[in-house]
Amino acid sequence: xxxxxxxxxxxxxxxEDFEARYRSVWVDVPHSxxxxxxxxxxxHEYLDELEYAEQAGFDGLxxxxxxxxxxxxxxxxxxxxxxxxxxxxxxxxxVLGNSLAxxxxxxxxxxxxAMLDLLSRGRLVAGFPVGTSMDMNFGYGxxxxxxxERYYEAHDLVMQAWTRPDVxxxxxxxxxxxxxxxxxQPVQKPxxxxxxxxxxxxxxWEWTAQLDYVYCxxxxxxxxxxxxxxDGFWDVVGRLGVEDNPxxxxxxxxxxxxxxxxxxxxxxxxxxxxxxxxxxxxWEGFAEAPGYRSLKTMQAGIRPQVGAEAxxxxxxxxxxxxxxxxxxIAGSPQTVRQQLTECIRSLRVGHLMVLLxxxxxxxxxxxxxxxxxxxxxxxxxxxxxxxxxxxxxPSHAG
Amino acid sequence: xxxxxxxxIRDGAVTFxxxxxxxxxxxxxxxxxxxxxGWSDFLERLAARHTVYAPQHPGAAGSTGVETLDDLLDLTLxxxxxxxxxxxxxxxxxxxxxxxxVAAEVAAVFPHRARGLVLVxxxxxxxxxxxxxxxxxxxxxxxxxxxxxxxxxxxxRRWSTLPENDAENVAAQIESVQRRAAMAKFVWPIPxxxxxxxxxxxxxxxxxxxxxxxxxxPLPYADEWQRRxxxxxxxxxxxxxxxxxxAPDAAASAxxxxxx
Numbered sequence: 001x002x003x004x005x006x007x008x009x010x011x012x013x014x015x016e017d018f019e020a021r022y023r024s025v026w027v028d029v030p031h032s033x034x035x036x037x038x039x040x041x042x043x044h045e046y047l048d049e050l051e052y053a054e055q056a057g058f059d060g061l062x063x064x065x066x067x068x069x070x071x072x073x074x075x076x077x078x079x080x081x082x083x084x085x086x087x088x089x090x091x092x093x094x095v096l097g098n099s100l101a102x103x104x105x106x107x108x109x110x111x112x113x114a115m116l117d118l119l120s121r122g123r124l125v126a127g128f129p130v131g132t133s134m135d136m137n138f139g140y141g142x143x144x145x146x147x148x149e150r151y152y153e154a155h156d157l158v159m160q161a162w163t164r165p166d167v168x169x170x171x172x173x174x175x176x177x178x179x180x181x182x183x184x185q186p187v188q189k190p191x192x193x194x195x196x197x198x199x200x201x202x203x204x205w206e207w208t209a210q211l212d213y214v215y216c217x218x219x220x221x222x223x224x225x226x227x228x229x230x231d232g233f234w235d236v237v238g239r240l241g242v243e244d245n246p247x248x249x250x251x252x253x254x255x256x257x258x259x260x261x262x263x264x265x266x267x268x269x270x271x272x273x274x275x276x277x278x279x280x281x282x283w284e285g286f287a288e289a290p291g292y293r294s295l296k297t298m299q300a301g302i303r304p305q306v307g308a309e310a311x312x313x314x315x316x317x318x319x320x321x322x323x324x325x326x327x328x329i330a331g332s333p334q335t336v337r338q339q340l341t342e343c344i345r346s347l348r349v350g351h352l353m354v355l356l357x358x359x360x361x362x363x364x365x366x367x368x369x370x371x372x373x374x375x376x377x378x379x380x381x382x383x384x385x386x387x388x389x390x391x392x393x394p395s396h397a398g
Numbered sequence: 399x400x401x402x403x404x405x406x407i408r409d410g411a412v413t414f415x416x417x418x419x420x421x422x423x424x425x426x427x428x429x430x431x432x433x434x435x436g437w438s439d440f441l442e443r444l445a446a447r448h449t450v451y452a453p454q455h456p457g458a459a460g461s462t463g464v465e466t467l468d469d470l471l472d473l474t475l476x477x478x479x480x481x482x483x484x485x486x487x488x489x490x491x492x493x494x495x496x497x498x499x500v501a502a503e504v505a506a507v508f509p510h511r512a513r514g515l516v517l518v519x520x521x522x523x524x525x526x527x528x529x530x531x532x533x534x535x536x537x538x539x540x541x542x543x544x545x546x547x548x549x550x551x552x553x554x555r556r557w558s559t560l561p562e563n564d565a566e567n568v569a570a571q572i573e574s575v576q577r578r579a580a581m582a583k584f585v586w587p588i589p590x591x592x593x594x595x596x597x598x599x600x601x602x603x604x605x606x607x608x609x610x611x612x613x614x615x616p617l618p619y620a621d622e623w624q625r626r627x628x629x630x631x632x633x634x635x636x637x638x639x640x641x642x643x644x645a646p647d648a649a650a651s652a653x654x655x656x657x658x
Contacts, residue, residue, distance in 0.1 A: 137586070137587070138587075141586070141587040143582075143583060143586040143587075144582065144583075145464070145579060145582065145583030145586070173468075284537045285535040285536055285537055286535070289579075289582070289586075290534060290535070290575050290576075290579035290582050291579030291580075295572070295576060299572065
């Protein structure tokens with residue numbers, strides 16, 4: 001197993017009555033709610049937490065990209081990753097990732113990821129998400145009808161920029177480059193491992209498996225609900241006849257560890273509640289622009305993680321339900337070990353990402369959660385997939 | 399019941415589903431984001447004196463190939479090719495909102511195709527002081543009071559009723575998303591795609607038609623369109639954004655009178 005510490009970097013200071021007064025945490029959330037003094041402190045707090053995670057024994061550190069929102073303050077995950085390369089030396093730097101269609105030209109991603117690979121001395125995982133509809137279609141104004149086509153084309157350009165031996169021309173529909181020739185080139189050969197975070201679109205399963213990348217499901221509704229999505233991916237893997245190596249998959253799980261189950265509720269309940277009620281409070285109209293999901297995905301009945309339906313589910317939740325439904329794996333080390341093992345086995349994931357800073361959780365509590373997880377849980381799940389080789393791990397990461 | 403046929407262009411890369419009915423000079427109607435079914439009382443009335451053609455926008459309601467259309471020019475060319483395939487040299491072009499923008503594009507790029515032009519609450523201009531409502535993304539419940547002058551009216555209620563049967567209901571919702579997505583492709587994220595620079599090319603007699611309670615496309619745009627198309631007439635009727643469905647008699651009469 002490889003176990004990574006994932007950070008969303010949420011804004012922790014939304015008002016108590018936020019979800020009653022404002023329609024959305026994303027896209028048009030007023031930035032009058034945002035205090036730069038506090039947010040400046042947040043970045044350092046969160047980077048401290050990521051750095052601590054390496055010391056505590058995590059295999060990788062994950063950052064990601066979001067725009068126009070209080071859910072995650074990382075429009076540029078590459079900046080966060082860059083600072084981490086200087087303060088860490090062993091852990092993989094998992095940028096999950098750069099939303100390719102947002103970059104013009106997308107060569108910018110090839111360049112910055114190459115720089116990160118060099119700065120980290122070969123510890124980079126290159127993540128390529130399509131990006132949420134809120135980020136891409138609304139925040140960045142990208143046409144939903146062509147978002148995916150743009151994404152695939154950008155991917156082709158980046159991969160060629162990393163792997164073609166000579167200067168080349170790229171005559172794309174969205175990007176034309178007469179002299180494609182990036183300096184610097186990544187240190188990992190033929191290129192850094194590629195992970196694709198997906199929200200459950202049918203096409204992504206097939207594309208990811210065919211290109212031999214890692215498929216990551218970043219779910220906020222836990223391993224029990226995530227099973228249908230991961231099963232969909234494994235079905236495709238089976239159908240394509242490629243090796244069913246668990247390291248082909250990644251999964252994000254929210255985890256809270258305490259000395260006892262009761263203590264977990266006492267320590268973490270309010271912060272988990274903040275995450276589900278405030279950080280995921282996305283107005284239905286922004287949840288997905290028409291055209292963001294393909295007809296095939298709509299017909300497959302895959303629902304978005306935010307929006308009206310998800311809101312109805314979220315609003316009825318309390319600690320007991322978060323835990324019973326498996327949205328959050330929480331409790332004593334014994335409880336967490338047992339459920340996490342079930343999560344890893346049932347989803348067949350070799351790369352587990354855990355979210356240990358959740359919602360409004362302050363630094364001391366996050367470090368407590370991280371330390372307990374690293375000491376009491378991590379060693380017990382590390383050896384769950386003997387006999388499989390992780391071909392998608394950075395060559396120079398520990 | 400109107401005739402219903404498929405008309406392929408570009409070797410089938412784009413296929414239009416075209417509804418048609420009536421007798422008389424040809425009239426082509428271009429629909430918008432929120433029109434379901436393709437035929438309406440408004441068109442039925444126009445069919446009394448015209449041969450009405452109602453092509454469905456590619457990607458919506460049985461027309462296909464939107465993924466092969468790159469931009470608004472490509473779409474405009476496709477409509478020119480459709481008229482050619484239908485054997486229509488020139489016709490009265492009538493459109494609503496998104497459809498009115500397409501009609502105006504066709505009339506600007508191919509002036510000889512438009513014998514007359516009727517634009518009902520056309521999309522395509524942008525004013526920071528009066529932004530067009532973001533109706534492509536509005537959830538159903540919010541949409542009602544924006545689209546209709548009277549959301550409780552018979553027409554509004556008929557429009558908002560979805561099938562009760564689960565499978566049909568899901569299919570109707572998917573159809574709605576597909577229809578809006580297929581049109582949004584050409585106007586995302588702001589509908590100003592440069593038509594203001596082409597409107598001077600329009601030579602057809604033009605009528606701008608508006609509902610006085612249009613909460614989607616505010617009235618300042620009516621003046622703007624009239625000012626930008628040489629000699630255009632403006633008629634404001636009682637009704638909301640969906641005026642052609644709220645007041646089909648009055649709207650059809652205004653169109654007939656103008657085209658006579």
